[in-house]
Amino acid sequence: MSFLGNLKDKVSQAILEKSSANSKKLTKDESFRLEYNLPDTETIIDESAAEISIVSPYTSKNSISDNTLPFFSGKIYLTQRFLVFRDVYDKRTCSFVLHISSIKKVERVPSNSYIFALSITAYSGLQYIIQYVGIRSRSEQFSHKFKIMLKENLPNVKHLRPFLETCYSEYLLSKNHCNVEEFQNQPAGGLGLKFKFPGDARKLKDKSKMRLWFEYFKAHGRNITLSRDQMFYKLIRVGLPNRLRGEIWELCCGSMYLRLDNKDEYSSILKLNEGKHSLAIDEIEKDLNRSLPEFPAYQTEEGINRLRRVLTAYSWKNTEVGYCQAMNIVVAALLIYMSEEQAFWCLSIICDRLVPGYYSKTMYGTLLDQKVYESLVQKTMPLLWEHITKNDIQLSVVSLPWFLSLFLSSMPLVFAFRIVDVFFLNGPKTLFQVALAILRINGEELLRTEDDGTFISILKDYFSTLDDSAHPNSPNEHYRSITKFQELLVVSFKEFAIVTDEMVENFRARNKNEVFQGIENFIKRTQLRNFPRTRNLTPENLSNIYDRFYQIVQSSDVKMGGGTSLMDFELYKVFMSEITDWVNLNNQYEDKNQDAFLKRLFNNWDVEKRNALTLENIVVGLNKLVEIDLMEGLSNFFELYDVDGNGKVNKEGMLLISEDLLYLTTPWRDGFKLDSITNKAIESAIADEIIKQQQLAEKINKEREDNANGNSSSNENLPEIKIPTEIDIDREKLERQQSERYLSAASMFIQRSFEYAQPEENPEVPLIDLDDNGDEADRMTKLMANAALDPTHPKYLNLPTFRMVILADETYELFFSETFRDSFHIDSKINSLNKNSRNLRDMFDGLLADGRRVANEVRRRMDTQSASSAASVSSRVQQNDNTSIKSRSHTISSFNDEEDDDFRGTPLEEDLLDNAEAQVLSEIVPSEGRDKLELANNSIVDHDVKILESFSNENKNSTTTNGKKNDPAIIEFET
Template sequence: SIDKDLLTKLSKNVAKKQSFLKRDLDARSLSEAYRLMFHLPGTEKLDGSTEATLWTPYNKTHVWGRMFISQNYICFDSRVKGLVTLVVPLRDVSQIERAENQPSNPSVDHSILITTRTAQRATFLFSQIHDRDFVVQKLSDLLARIRIVSREESCYGDEDEWKVQPPMMSMFKPSPSPESKARQEVKAKQWELHFSEYGRGVSMYRTTEIAKLVLQGIPDSLRREVWMNFSGAWNEMASNPGVYRDLVNKNINVPSTASDEIERDLHRSLPEHLAFQSEIGIGALRRVLVAYAARNPQIGYCQAMNIVTSVLLIYCTEEEAFWQLVCVCESLLPDYYNTKVVGALVDQGVLDDLIAEHLPHLHTALQQLGMIKMISLSWFLTIFLSVMPYGSAVNIVDCFFYDGARVIFQVALTILETNQDKLLQCNDDGEAMQQLCDYLSGVFNDEDPHRAIIRDGIPVNKSVSVQSLLYDAYTKYGSLTAGELERLRIKHRLKVVQSLEDGLSRNIMRSIVADGYFKQEELMELLQFVREELLSGQRQQEERYDPSRPPYEAYCVDYELFQALFTGISPWGKGTRPNDLSARLFRLMDRNGDGLLNVREVVTALGLTCTAELTQRLRLLYILHLPPLLPTADVESPTLSEDGAEIATEATDFFEDSLQVNAGSDSSTPVLERSASTSSQQPLGCEESWEVRSMSSLRALMDAPRGKGTPRMSQPHFIALWRSLHDILTAQPEDQQMYHAIASIGTLLLQLGDVGKKFYAARDESNESLVQAAGQWQSPTDTVSDRNGNPGSLADAEWSIALEQFIATTLTGQPIVDFFSQRVDIVEAVSHMRRRRFTTIHTLADLQ
């Protein structure tokens, strides 16, 4: 049903109907903001929201705010920012009911009472809901669709050779000082008191009180639980039981580029911790990283993921660390961990803007030194874990999981402000980086102030406690909001993506322009069109591009897109049967047999049919009609008479009425008829065993000078070749000279093949006797190879033409020479395809 409130406007200054595209984009934007606000899975879509009050039992108050509803969650955010937020998974809800109005207490009018199974505070009361009945019905419908999956249902078999490891801290227990142990116990007590008052788990009331506790640092014993709840990882894990184990079992022994990169970095991951000096920790780290690479092949594995995952494994179980990594890579720091680190590059621009706004004098100096790019990558990719002691950086991770990415910007600005005076005195980037490195290496944890900091075996001077650093960050830059960050990210994302794409395009151009098929501007136009098609949403590449491979492999084209390019650009695609040639050309160019062509292969295919020299084009046309590209079975007549197939009649019809097919001197059967009748039932096994070798040979012929070693062509294959040539040439404007050239040259080539038949018959009488024997026994299965190793029937070996004969004879027809010498205007052809594409879209829209 149409949302009339959305589509109809009261103001006469705006359209009465809103674009459905805009409505869809607005809905996506709202869902994205909703997921970001409450740290929900990426698949969650906002269904709607309404004004309501939430009863907060810890202070016995009705708090006004907005109630949000999606497929799997009920959420609440107060009007007063940061006062209270709430997330209630529908999987935990046992009952939804209307609460009775109380005349003595109008604050609870139009209330809904939600009862849960797991929360410490089992009920949540929402009041002042305008359309309560509708909301109750909606929630009831959503609740009815929820399937509760227990952990026992997930695929946790005992037959696996490995087991999910518990937190590394429980197996490799540290030896804290008495002072540190006492502080941990005090903090744990404070958290337990908070849980008793505000609830525990995903559905706890999140207030400024919890923010204060997080800022002081989460006790080690509770870090696992709090991280899982605040990051959204618990929601992901609960929604995907058994997925981690399945990913590990299916991929742990599968060789891949990502696996090789992971193995190389395993022993560089937090080597100072005992867990990662043993196979227990290394094995768990390997499984988590391999599972994530399999889950998200667009990212695969990226350096820095190993460091983050190592710290997650210290405090969380193996499976929990996996889902934490999912949240970091896909929600909290999106696009950071891919081969181009797009997200980190975007945030470089964001940090640059923030430094310019808050620290203008330092900004000028850092720009001159080129420092911003260096610090943002190393700091942000590992959430400071690689630049300061992990025992201190883990407190920053606490705040990161609670407050999101804004924390790393607040900390970065605070570090730069603290070191501003010293940085302004530095003469070069090396001196400035050393200053920051010394400062960050000396960050210590107040819980154990007497513990020495050792870096590379050398004691480091302490600089500041991580607690003080975080306090200053929130005090000085607490006004920085997630919304402001997103606006700045949008501003810089387009610049970064465009810059990366332009750089990749230049690399592709440099790698293929020397092939000589197209000019630079033509290549750029063609490449731009391919990029547009791949980004259209219908042809997304599943695997990420490996930068160690050649640049032209960055984009891959499937057959559907290649066919569109072939028919839209190449003159060979303008006939009535372009699919035959495009399919064979695609197969010839697909050297690795993966069903995709890289950019170089696409350019080569189009160049050979659009801009190559005349003889190169004719040689390609000839090769496209050789087996196995054109199997023998595909060129035989589908109808057989008692005496054989009537191929001669078909050939006569094709080459016009004036074309005569000569018969052999020893038989009244036309040559083409004999050729087919003796080869119509060739065993499949013979051709299949030869096909792979022959395909690679055909590809090698494309690179051979002057087509040296090209096999001779049998008569059925020649008929198919000339049919294709006729189809290509007659697609042009009607030209009597062209028709005459096609007929006369076709006749001449048939006569040449017949002369060759007599020559080979005289040359090898034994072959002729075999042919006669085959005729007497009427055996269609005997085969013989020609001088070049091509399999065929005995009669096939009689009639044949060579590539040189085909080219030399074809060159006598001036209209054909003119056609194959024309150079296609690629820029105009691609522009025409663009116009046709958009015209087609509009036409389809008009029909709806």
């Protein structure tokens, strides 16, 4: 149950975070950090328009002397630890994120008085010439702030050399004598260095790719000084070389900056938590041997230990997430190309920024993106979507593993890593583009399927043949050389380039409420099914209790800034005030007795003795309080005061019971509520008045007949039984009588409790005979010897005696058999209860609204008085909605009281139920015609090779078969 409670907290927190995130736009700093993958601590200190020229040690001297270097116009930004530039027209033309600690020298470039320029030299030898655009004073202001940041980052310079030793790019240049600083030792890399990387290096042209990157590093810097242009993006799209893949991944996603700024944190986490145990560690151990078993490193202790350490360290770093499904596959893939520390920080970026919510207890991010994916399929391939819905094929079952494992568990690793290359570069939209392309390419075959099994089989066969020719029967040799994977890349990033980050976010915002509601409903159903058996609470009662419990706990959490599934005493009082008639948080007079009883109840329900209640505690406790069986209900109430569990309540306990009963009956003593006895008195008074009016009407009718010399006494001439619009009732008398009954019951309870209480000694000891013989001293000695008669001797009340005392009083017997149970409003849905106490006047109005009960009482009276009179009365009874009660001082206007439990089952409520059902049915409407948009079917690969064929040129409306709709949130959990 604690797991489900924590799960509920995560969902609620996710909903709050997502709601707040979508309710307002991202700030400028937030958007800036996301665009350049900077740490969350960075903010824009200053910005300026500028023209940038980049000079490397290998730039032609003629270009420098002739002043023909290319300049890029754009904007430069200064943050706490970075200098960021992007071209004003296209970021891909020129951009860089320069870590300030990597700057070795800053000089002012000589120029005329109107131009302000700086020359910045990085440790890599790359020189950035920045010419500010704008007034000189503004440029000098930017320069001054830059100078301040340079001084503040001086302490970080000492960490630069150890960091560079972990970068393979530095080792590559140093080995080829192209680096100012020497790096003799090859950095610790991934498992692929020892166990070989996936795929054939020669076939993948790994050396050629490495040569291209070597040339790029010489001209554009590397790692934290690297500048990006069009070539950078092309080199990633053609596939990264094995030895550089890990470094480029962490550079693209921004985890490299976290690793630099948090030196040794990974090892510190492992050392600090060494030997500790957690639930996440247990789950990690179960999945270690199921992580990419096809890679040889994970058949050895070395590979398993690396994977274990990274997953364990992250579970301690982010205890809210701990360890989640498919995280082992992602980390296992990272470790092939990365060191443990690199993989640790890269995993942090993946979970927190790239695909938030994918690796969480509820996987809400993955489920949300499944809805987004289905929406995109419907928008871009309406014919295929119509076929999927018509045959009730659950697309999310097929596609969810693709997204959750980043395609690593779906296709051969050598191809999956190519997808991951682009994923780290372009973000999560890559997953949608590839997933759409898979369906697009296999569309013709998928249109011939009619079930999930065949659908999945076709896609599995496709993944296993990605290395085959896409056009094996083509007479053109060039066409035959194009593989299915190359075709997949072309379709993904050319045809589905229309899928943008903005489009994905729009679809997420559109579907998030439905997904979160589906997750909440699943968790609710699961938690309710795991409750102990509650014979006194219906499933509807449990649902209402669940909703109210979490509404109160979460509303408090929002204020406290935390998350919990426990209810403390103060929240418990709020909870009880919303479901009972006898808890009033605004009544200062009753606060002492109220708090005392509620605290006693709270402690009794707190079986774990942690000074807080779980939802299960609440359910079990309420089930005992609303016990239908009278004797069992008395036992449960007696248990509250039997603190020792020996079946005895001492004198102090008897007084407490008396005080608590007096408190619990406050609404009836003060006239805010009516019990059955008072209800019958009101019905009797109304019936008497109706009979009087009926007899008067009969008398008048008879006199008219006699005057007309008629003999007919037909029932048609008799007036019908009607509830009068005004009735004189002594309201104060009824209030006084009910109050006196409860006060008398309290007095009789304490009197009888002490009268029939048992002495502490053995009750089997015979009593001494008290006769009148002997002197006074002898009589007192005999009196003191009788324990039962000694007023100073301890006594106790046991359960049988308690039951006898209660059943001896009509009011308390009714209270425990009916009134107390009806004072709980757990059958009312959340927010449907009126929290304001209602007075006796409202009860009268509600009572008169139920004309059938009054009419039945009238019939009983009339049948008793005269059978002939009853036969002459019409059997039809009309209920007057405008009925009111006229008190001594004024007339009371009646209204329908739907909240009073005494009036359940009236025609009015039946109508309300019918209306509620109609409202639900009205929400199930046929789906509207889907968007007819279908992608153009003439995508062209390089050299104008036509790869894809059109599914259909016709535009058709897509409908949902048999009213079924795909719900990935529910589908996944049930699966």
